[in-house]
Amino acid sequence: MTDQATSRSLPLSEAITISAQAIGEVMLGRSLTEVLDQLDAHERPIVQSLTFDTLRKWVRSHELIKQFIPKTPPVEVEYLLSVAIPLFLQSSTDGKGYAVHTIVDQAVKACSEYEPTMYAKGLVNAVLRKVSLLVQEEANRPYPPDPIPMFFPPWWRANLKKNYSKVWHAMLIQQAQRAPLILRVNSQQYTRAAYQDLLSEVGIAAEPIEDIAGVSLDSALLLREPVPVSELPGFYSGAVSVQDAGAQIAAILLDPKPGDRILDACAAPGGKTAHLLELAQCEMTALELDGERLGKIGGNLDRLRLQSDAVRVVRGDASKSAWWDGKLFDKILLDAPCSASGIVARHPDIPFLRREADIGALQLRQRAILAQSWKMLKPGGLLLYVTCSVFPEEGEMQALWFSAQHADALRLSAPGQILPTETNDGFYYALFKKNGP
Numbered sequence: 001m002t003d004q005a006t007s008r009s010l011p012l013s014e015a016i017t018i019s020a021q022a023i024g025e026v027m028l029g030r031s032l033t034e035v036l037d038q039l040d041a042h043e044r045p046i047v048q049s050l051t052f053d054t055l056r057k058w059v060r061s062h063e064l065i066k067q068f069i070p071k072t073p074p075v076e077v078e079y080l081l082s083v084a085i086p087l088f089l090q091s092s093t094d095g096k097g098y099a100v101h102t103i104v105d106q107a108v109k110a111c112s113e114y115e116p117t118m119y120a121k122g123l124v125n126a127v128l129r130k131v132s133l134l135v136q137e138e139a140n141r142p143y144p145p146d147p148i149p150m151f152f153p154p155w156w157r158a159n160l161k162k163n164y165s166k167v168w169h170a171m172l173i174q175q176a177q178r179a180p181l182i183l184r185v186n187s188q189q190y191t192r193a194a195y196q197d198l199l200s201e202v203g204i205a206a207e208p209i210e211d212i213a214g215v216s217l218d219s220a221l222l223l224r225e226p227v228p229v230s231e232l233p234g235f236y237s238g239a240v241s242v243q244d245a246g247a248q249i250a251a252i253l254l255d256p257k258p259g260d261r262i263l264d265a266c267a268a269p270g271g272k273t274a275h276l277l278e279l280a281q282c283e284m285t286a287l288e289l290d291g292e293r294l295g296k297i298g299g300n301l302d303r304l305r306l307q308s309d310a311v312r313v314v315r316g317d318a319s320k321s322a323w324w325d326g327k328l329f330d331k332i333l334l335d336a337p338c339s340a341s342g343i344v345a346r347h348p349d350i351p352f353l354r355r356e357a358d359i360g361a362l363q364l365r366q367r368a369i370l371a372q373s374w375k376m377l378k379p380g381g382l383l384l385y386v387t388c389s390v391f392p393e394e395g396e397m398q399a400l401w402f403s404a405q406h407a408d409a410l411r412l413s414a415p416g417q418i419l420p421t422e423t424n425d426g427f428y429y430a431l432f433k434k435n436g437p
């Protein structure tokens, strides 16, 4: 998902209103991806950009709201202000944002055109004017006292502090930044160098990412200035996919060979299924529990021209065997459901949605899927366990538990915990080989 405001086709006031409503839905527990998926194409880029920035600067904007409105305002006003304030913060840091008077005018317009906030037009006007002056004054001073502008719940911070005492702070600051756009070139259609040339012909600058955690990548490209996918040459005929570089090492570690019988046990939306098929013509079962997400796998495989008789997309529960025909797999990719704590830079709603108790429940689901998948693997076969989490409870602790439970599991070399950086999200990788004849 990219979050650059590449189109200002929607008036800013309307975008502020829609974004404030999207924030309201996230606060009620809805995933932002789901909310954004419902928008019209012309609304999405600007609303996504505003909403991402709102979530990334939540702590800072709420300090400012509190400073000027000591008694918390009704949520509709709070959300409107929390969308508008980051626009000042943006224009004061990189000068690329909207002019201050435009932000105030458009936010006040948004306020007066929406019934639940109409009454607060004067208040919003006054607060935004004061905030804009303060932000301009502070532009050259570092932001005290805690430079993490994004919201992370206390239990989340405590987990990272305990497990990454030296880098936890830097990690959270990193995750509050705008993430660059990372592409995976479809090697069935282009080499990376050839696609980079195509991008350069249309004026899009890209640079290769050569490796992540010691694993070489030959299809990853980084675009510092994200563009909508519609501007990427050949996107609709499958030339490239948007996929983080940390996710691109999964297929490489599993090393698919032509004819391998592979299970992608938790497959939707199919990013890693497709990468495996781009690398080799294998016999693929893409399994997914969620019926709605299942449809995305077929859509992706169609776009990438990877559908064939050797590919089966199946709805089923990987922790059970009801869907299985009893034939063992050569290789299994288990990209387990997890907290997604490693991909916050691209999904800033996640810290608002997760609860501490989720981690234990996820651990149990991950263990159930690991145990069942192992039964479906041939002796001599490989299982790659992946999460996009930075919590050791979902990563190394699970790998240790699995090894202790399965005497026939030989642990092979794999990156283990990968922390988020500018080029990759946070992931965990463990690779097991099944001993046997």
Ligand SMILES: C[S@@+](CC[C@H](N)C(=O)[O-])C[C@H]1O[C@@H](n2cnc3c(N)ncnc32)[C@H](O)[C@@H]1O
Residues within 6 Å of the ligand: 247, 265, 266, 267, 268, 269, 270, 271, 272, 273, 287, 288, 289, 290, 293, 316, 317, 318, 319, 335, 336, 337, 338, 369, 388
């Ligand atoms: C991390 S996502 C997979 C991402 C995917 N591998 C990709 O690269 O595009 C995990 C997926 O597992 C699915 N899932 C959760 N529990 C499952 C289960 N018991 N069996 C199969 N799929 C499951 C979720 O619906 C979700 O789509």
